[in-house]
Amino acid sequence: MDIIKITGAAVVLMSSFMLGMYFVVVNKTRIKNLADIDETWRTISAEIRFQSGSLPEIFKRFASHEYSFGIKALYKDVYENMVVDSEKAAFDIIWRESVRNNASKSCFLREDEEFLMQFGNMPVHLDIQTQTDFVNHMISMLDDRIKKAQDKTDSQCRIYRCMGIAAGVFLVLVLI
Amino acid sequence: MSDLKEITCLLPERLKRIVETEVMVPGKNGFCKLSEIRIRINRPAILMYNNNEEKVIENIKITSDDIAYIIQMVTRYSMYAYQDSIRQGYVTVKGGHRIGVAGQAITRDGHICGQKYISYINIRVAHEVVGCADEIIDFICSGGFKNTLVVSPPGCGKTTILRDIIRHISYGIGCVPLKVAIVDERSEIASSHVGIPQNDIGIRTDVLDMGLKSEGMIMLVRSMSPQVVAVDEIGSMEDVMAIKQIINCGCHILASIHGYGIADCMNRRELAGMFGANGFERIVVLSDKNGAGTIEEMRAVKNGGL
Numbered sequence: 001m002d003i004i005k006i007t008g009a010a011v012v013l014m015s016s017f018m019l020g021m022y023f024v025v026v027n028k029t030r031i032k033n034l035a036d037i038d039e040t041w042r043t044i045s046a047e048i049r050f051q052s053g054s055l056p057e058i059f060k061r062f063a064s065h066e067y068s069f070g071i072k073a074l075y076k077d078v079y080e081n082m083v084v085d086s087e088k089a090a091f092d093i094i095w096r097e098s099v100r101n102n103a104s105k106s107c108f109l110r111e112d113e114e115f116l117m118q119f120g121n122m123p124v125h126l127d128i129q130t131q132t133d134f135v136n137h138m139i140s141m142l143d144d145r146i147k148k149a150q151d152k153t154d155s156q157c158r159i160y161r162c163m164g165i166a167a168g169v170f171l172v173l174v175l176i
Numbered sequence: 177m178s179d180l181k182e183i184t185c186l187l188p189e190r191l192k193r194i195v196e197t198e199v200m201v202p203g204k205n206g207f208c209k210l211s212e213i214r215i216r217i218n219r220p221a222i223l224m225y226n227n228n229e230e231k232v233i234e235n236i237k238i239t240s241d242d243i244a245y246i247i248q249m250v251t252r253y254s255m256y257a258y259q260d261s262i263r264q265g266y267v268t269v270k271g272g273h274r275i276g277v278a279g280q281a282i283t284r285d286g287h288i289c290g291q292k293y294i295s296y297i298n299i300r301v302a303h304e305v306v307g308c309a310d311e312i313i314d315f316i317c318s319g320g321f322k323n324t325l326v327v328s329p330p331g332c333g334k335t336t337i338l339r340d341i342i343r344h345i346s347y348g349i350g351c352v353p354l355k356v357a358i359v360d361e362r363s364e365i366a367s368s369h370v371g372i373p374q375n376d377i378g379i380r381t382d383v384l385d386m387g388l389k390s391e392g393m394i395m396l397v398r399s400m401s402p403q404v405v406a407v408d409e410i411g412s413m414e415d416v417m418a419i420k421q422i423i424n425c426g427c428h429i430l431a432s433i434h435g436y437g438i439a440d441c442m443n444r445r446e447l448a449g450m451f452g453a454n455g456f457e458r459i460v461v462l463s464d465k466n467g468a469g470t471i472e473e474m475r476a477v478k479n480g481g482l
Binding site for chain 1: 245247252254255259282291292294
């Protein structure tokens with residue numbers, strides 16, 4: 001009987017610790033995903049400034065780059081919708097649709113998803129200055145978002161771990 | 177060979193349907209006669225035909241979203257990559273069609289360096305007329321290629337006939353095949369889109385797209401060793417100096433110029449001394465008397481006289 005209790009307690013402790021760890025990993029992955037987006041937007045800003053390749057070519061490059069799976073999937077989707085031969089849509093529609101379809105492949109929150117969709121408002125039909133201003137504005141907002149997420153994660157990581165273990169210990173005590 | 181899809185894929189859905197209906201319905205002016213689609217913000221679109229007829233599409237008022245969509249399609253969502261073209265006022269798309277744009281000019285140091293808020297678009301439909309130079313090829317190629325100047329007022333088919341002459345001499349149709357180099361300053365001859373010529377300019381032709389004529393001619397003589405250098409719409413002293421230089425290098429020249437006849441050209445100060453053995457030996461004058469590309473006159477020039 002004691003062996004069962006001890007085993008049960010160990011399992012409860014372990015699973016509560018794992019749950020705490022899960023939240024930590026989700027938060028960190030979210031930050032990694034946002035950082036990947038940040039890097040791609042910085043690249044786009046530079047490419048626009050130096051009038052390099054076209055947007056579809058840039059997105060194709062992102063799709064084969066070593067970014068997170070969800071980010072690669074997002075850019076692959078955008079690229080494919082941009083180069084399809086018939087019934088092309090405007091950039092804002094393509095971008096929003098792709099974010100909506102691929103958000104579940106990353107660890108974005110609902111509010112991140114809505115924020116990412118705003119990138120679709122990029123004035124791709126206007127001059128370089130207006131476009132780079134827009135992208136840089138989006139980058140600065142994204143940086144703020146990453147910083148907040150980072151601070152939140154740092155403070156919450158310990159809490160998640162401690163709470164997980166504490167909840168486990170409490171359950172063990174109840175069980176024993 | 178251009179087709180309707182190359183044009184309609186640039187248009188928003190509602191406009192696309194109307195254009196397709198207008199140019200595809202039997203009994204109406206067909207695609208082969210369509211010359212321009214005029215798009216102006218807050219105004220109806222207008223289809224213009226070669227026979228000077230036009231069709232105002234009254235039931236569609238162009239919005240800023242329509243213009244933004246067309247610009248996105250024309251520039252492949254990358255207006256920034258087309259800044260040089262936009263500054264010059266047009267973009268060449270697949271099929272060789274030329275999209276003229278006008279909006280708010282961006283100026284720097286008193287010069288136009290770009291445009292934004294584009295509100296006016298002119299889609300000029302390219303129609304390659306293969307074979308239009310058939311009847312002049314003997315005149316300019318018998319006994320070897322002769323330096324040739326094609327003269328005509330605007331809109332009379334100078335570029336079209338120049339392109340067909342290039343096609344003939346590059347393939348060797350009705351003459352000995354020659355290596356041709358084109359300085360296509362305004363992308364009108366080869367109509368290159370992302371570096372690929374959209375018109376048939378032959379198998380022995382190299383193109384410097386969007387390069388300055390005077391510099392481009394010298395550059396191509398050095399880099400591509402052509403036998404004939406072709407340029408459209410010469411006129412400046414720099415162009416003429418470059419032509420003299422390439423003739424001295426042993427290359428032949430095929431050029432066009434705005435003008436209203438042989439006398440008009442020969443009296444121009446910048447063209448002084450450019451006719452005869454060390455200059456243009458053949459002059460072809462075009463008009464639109466019987467439609468664009470009507471050959472008005474063909475003259476051989478010898479030692480400065482006709």
